[in-house]
Amino acid sequence: MNRVDRLRSRVAVSAAEALLISDLTNIRWLTGFAGSNGWVVLGPDQLTLVTDGRYGEQAARQMAAAGVVGEVLVGATGAATQAQLATATQQYRITGFEAAHVSFQQHASWSTAFGTALTPTSGLVELERRTKDDAEIEAMATACRIADEALAAVAPMLGSGLTEAQVRNQLEIRMRELGAVGPSYETIVATGPKNAALPHHRPTDTLIEPGHTVIIDVGALVDGYHSDMTRSFIVGTPSALQRELYELVLVAQMAGVAAVAPGLTTKALDAVCRDIITDAGYGDWFTHGTGHGVGLMIHEDPFVNRAGEATLQAGDVVTVEPGVYREGFGGIRVEDLVVVTSAGCRVLTSSPKDSPCPPSPPTI
Numbered sequence: 410m411n412r413v414d415r416l417r418s419r420v421a422v423s424a425a426e427a428l429l430i431s432d433l434t435n436i437r438w439l440t441g442f443a444g445s446n447g448w449v450v451l452g453p454d455q456l457t458l459v460t461d462g463r464y465g466e467q468a469a470r471q472m473a474a475a476g477v478v479g480e481v482l483v484g485a486t487g488a489a490t491q492a493q494l495a496t497a498t499q500q501y502r503i504t505g506f507e508a509a510h511v512s513f514q515q516h517a518s519w520s521t522a523f524g525t526a527l528t529p530t531s532g533l534v535e536l537e538r539r540t541k542d543d544a545e546i547e548a549m550a551t552a553c554r555i556a557d558e559a560l561a562a563v564a565p566m567l568g569s570g571l572t573e574a575q576v577r578n579q580l581e582i583r584m585r586e587l588g589a590v591g592p593s594y595e596t597i598v599a600t601g602p603k604n605a606a607l608p609h610h611r612p613t614d615t616l617i618e619p620g621h622t623v624i625i626d627v628g629a630l631v632d633g634y635h636s637d638m639t640r641s642f643i644v645g646t647p648s649a650l651q652r653e654l655y656e657l658v659l660v661a662q663m664a665g666v667a668a669v670a671p672g673l674t675t676k677a678l679d680a681v682c683r684d685i686i687t688d689a690g691y692g693d694w695f696t697h698g699t700g701h702g703v704g705l706m707i708h709e710d711p712f713v714n715r716a717g718e719a720t721l722q723a724g725d726v727v728t729v730e731p732g733v734y735r736e737g738f739g740g741i742r743v744e745d746l747v748v749v750t751s752a753g754c755r756v757l758t759s760s761p762k763d764s765p766c767p768p769s770p771p772t773i
Contacts, residue, residue, distance in 0.1 A: 412439055412537065413456060413477060419533045420451065425505030427452040427525075428533060429498060432510040434705045435534035437633060441475030442468045448490075449479075450497040450504070457482060457497040459490055491522055498525045505530035532710075539702065539710055540724035545634060546748055546757075549703065549726060552589065552636035553746055553757040555629040559583035560640060560760050565770040567623055568644040573598040573612035576625070584629045593628030593635040594707045600624075600644075605739035608697055608732060619645035622739035622765075624732075628707065635707045637728050638758040639744035643765040654691070654733055655741050655765040661685040662743040662762075665699060665729040669747055669754035675717030682731040683715070694733035702727050703746060725749040726757075741765075 410418075416439060420428045430436055430449040437443050440456070444464035450457045456479030460468050465483040472479060482497065484490030498504045506516070508529035520527055541549070563579045571579075576598045584592060599610035601621045610624075617623055621644045628636040641658070643651050665682040679699040686695045698714030703726050711719035713727060721727070727749065732742030743762050747754040761768075 411476070413451070415537050416451060416534060417453060419536065420505065421453070423505055423530060423533065424528050425501075425503050425530060427498065427501040427503075428505045428530065429494070429507070429519075429527075430534060431507050431515075432534070435507070435510075435538070438538050438705055439534065440468075440477045440479070441471040443471060443633065444468060448494055450494065452501060455479070459484065459493045459497060461485070461490060491518065494519070495523050498523050501525050503528055505533070507531075507534070535710055538704060540722065541704060541726050541748070542724075545704065546726065548632045548634035549636055549746065550757050552593065552629040552631040552634060553638065553759070555584050555587040555589045555631065556593075556627050556636050556638055557758060557760045558587055559629070560625065560627055560638075561768070564625070564640070564642065565768050567617055567642055567767040568619060569770075570616070572614045572616050573600055573604065574614055576617065577612040580625070580627050584627075587629075589629035589631055591630050593630045593637060596628075597624060597626035597639075599740065602737050602739050605741075606734045606736040608734060608740065608742070617644060620648075622651060622741055623767075624740055624742050626742070626744065633705050635703050635705075636757070637703050637707060637730075637744065637746050638760060639730055639732075639742045640760050640762060641732075641741040641743060641765060642767045644767065647765055650738065651741075651765070654738075657686060657689050657691065658731055658733055658741045658743050659762060661731045662729055662745070665731065666745055666747060666754065666756060669721065669727070669729065669749060671721055671723050671749055671751060673721045675711050675713040675719045675721065676715060678713050678721070678729070679715050679717060682729070686731060686733065691733050694735050695731060696734055697732070700728035700730050700744075721749050723749050723751050 447460040482493040504525040598612045599605040626639040661682040700713035702709040730744030734740035
């Protein structure tokens with residue numbers, strides 16, 4: 410069953426006859442359309458994409474490339490676009506809308522202009538997006554390979570007088586050269602006892618120096634799909650505490666990867682990693698969740714944390730990324746991106762993680 414039919418099946422058992430889709434990520438997943446302005450009305454027998462004059466031809470091409478059958482309506486102005494939406498929905502008695510993606514003002518305007526009753530829906534498209542097909546997984550595998558190759562080229566530069574920002578720049582240049590559209594998110598390079606203690610530190614002109622822990626969180630974007638990986642390094646000879654904590658995080662992370670399987674709750678997966686770190690006495694150093702889903706968005710369902718109620722299923726793509734952080738020490742995080750399979754998981758990231766020491770520069 411294709412994506413459109415799968416989503417129609419969900420709408421059919423909801424309170425709505427049709428679904429008005431506003432979220433651009435959901436629209437891209439369903440139709441292939443990657444423009445910055447558009448809405449889709451999905452009925453039992455018809456799909457209509459409404460956009461503005463910049464994107465009419467693009468929408469038709471991208472829908473055809475995705476194998477999606479439907480019509481494209483173009484509005485020259487905001488009012489004309491709303492009129493097109495009113496036309497597309499008027500045949501339905503009740504139309505669902507994406508409550509999480511529609512503002513109060515937008516809903517009030519539609520309620521006045523449309524001849525259909527509007528009813529809120531929650532997560533209908535996202536539930537289908539969770540399960541990645543072979544093409545989606547291949548795009549993310551390619552993105553992972555690009556990030557792996559970029560890190561392999563740049564990691565030997567650590568400790569050679571570069572700043573966090575310079576390392577970030579080198580990683581992003583190489584990912585583009587290797588075929589990525591760009592970075593998957595703001596590349597994180599965090600060094601030293603203060604910056605590396607911040608899980609989402611933004612790179613600065615701080616110099617990477619001997620004795621520092623260095624967290625590099627890097628991903629590539631390919632065909633709209635993201636990769637996500639973290640490796641941590643120690644510049645120079647690791648101290649006893651640095652080596653202890655690196656090995657602790659690595660053991661927890663590898664245990665988490667080994668535990669990934671269909672039927673495991675996200676709360677239970679978080680506990681696999683968290684309990685190892687907590688039992689070693691560093692539970693309060695692990696300050697974030699163990700992971701999250703990845704796809705057309707860098708953070709999407711399912712989220713892997715202490716409160717997670719989702720159950721892993723084949724086709725989920727998730728990160729496993731425990732870490733420890735403390736000002737005065739710095740931080741260490743190790744992260745892989747994995748696909749949940751019927752037998753466990755397939756790891757998409759392949760950068761070495763057995764040692765915290767940066768690789769040596771290649772010799773000629």
